[in-house]
Amino acid sequence: MPRSHADSGRVELRLRPEDKATLTRAAALKRLDLTGYILGTVLPKAEADIAEAERVTLSERDSLRVLALLENPPAAPARLVRAAKAGFRLP
Template sequence: MTPETHRTARVEARISPDALALVRRAAELQGRSVSDFMVTAAQEAANRIIEETNIVRLSAEDQLRFYELLLNPPAPSAAMLKAFERRRELLGIE
């Protein structure tokens, strides 16, 4: 099946004549319709944005702090110890 057979929704957008000319030219260069070009470009942009939100970026200082905490974790707090004990009780773990 081709991608066109799966299309079930319609999207409308207003675009300036200059932007449309640019999109038309790019679509022509790739041998695609304007609609196909725009859908593909929108999907690629959406995927890129979604992927970027899944990447955690830390400053150099924060990276060092994270590294130090991994190598030398702090002792568990009283609340954490209580939570672990409650978990053991709930799950029947000795």
């Protein structure tokens, strides 16, 4: 069974020798070690991917609909009002 590095911050990466050579050469050209080069290149991309996944993009029509609902929310359904009055609790 492989050892887990989850808590140590260590990540193992299997590369073809030619890919490692390319990364090592690029790192040297930037005067960085391999870890610094990979992190400097990959982390901004990871952060951008996360931001893109967490961002909701609405059309103008949908944006106007959301604003209208925020300004004039619909009445709560009777079932919801009854549950709230009864002190409904989630399991």
